[in-house]
Amino acid sequence: MPKSNIHPTWFENTPVMCDGKPLCLIGSTKSELQVDIWLANHPFYTDSQVLVDSEGRVEKFMKKYQLDTTD
Template sequence: MPKSEIHPTWFKDTPVMCDGKPLCLIGSTKRQLQVDIWLANHPFYTESQILIDSEGRVEKFMKKYQLNSNDE
């Protein structure tokens, strides 16, 4: 017979919270879950992500090995 006291308590309706606002209810071993980023405020999905590529990979390689792009 399996031991009954080794398993954590399961909460069927655990609220997932972001900035104090409930997002959804899920099942969990914790009473409440706190997330910092979710779909509605993630930079990738809100199109507020800024990609900064000050120096590309090829240029970085050329600079590292002191090569000119005209050399062959």
């Protein structure tokens, strides 16, 4: 005989929140979901991604293999 009342409560319209703003509604076992990263604030999608060349990789490579950069 299977056990009764073992499944969690299902919420049909669970809001997904990011920075206090509702993003969408989904079905979940939690009454509210919090996310830190969303398409609207992700650096890759907002073109705010910064590439940092901290040590000058090209210069380091050229120096390591004693190559001339004045071609």
